[in-house]
Amino acid sequence: MADAPTDITLHQKSKVLEVVFEDGATYNLPLEYLRVYSPSAEVRGHGGPMQLVTGKKDVGVDKIEPVGNYAVQLHFDDGHNTGIFSWQTLRDMGEQYEANWNDYIKRLEDAGASRDKLWH
Template identity: 50%
Template sequence: MKLPTNIEFHNKSKIMNISYPDGDYELTYEFLRVFSPSADVQGHTPDQAKLQVGKRDVTIVDVAPVGEYALKLTFSDGHDSGIYSWEWLEDLGKNKEAFWAAYLEDLKAAGASRDPNDPANEPFKEKPKSKCSGH
């Protein structure tokens, strides 16, 4: 496992810079949120992955270390279940352009948007869980 040599969060520009011995990567907060490693986003299998919409303005509100192998990021939209391993972050950095291009294609194909206020995103948003248990 390669450990990062430096990590910086820039809240004004909403960018995380992470450096490894063999590369430096700039990842936007939106990109990190869209590619969260959590089961809520990735699903338990690839066909269960959920398209993330309306995340353009998301920020990171908390960062916590997870042992010596990862970070837990909490986002302004309440998402906090992803554990970002050093390996995951390096993979995101190395493949950023391809991942982002595929994401934009998926958004376009779904008729969805990065804009949090776009009404086209409604069908993709999580519905609040009912407090009624069906009685």
């Protein structure tokens, strides 16, 4: 299990969660990235393929709650709040950001979908 971050800072204006670990690793994780790669069953596909989450370019976080000594729960302003981000998940998401983000953009393009919220 990964060590707990020494600091987690939510930057509302830039919509980034900054996560700093004791070994000096620092990750600036866009909230959109955290939302579309949420470790929730809703996003991870309930055992099936990972769901493509669209229209989250401007998603924010209203609240961050600690979960024991091992994770945080992010309350996104679109109502999603079921993902538990363990310390290991946050580290993995930081380390894999570039590959994950490029995969997300490709999946959006393949689906003809957008990062922008569609208004009806």
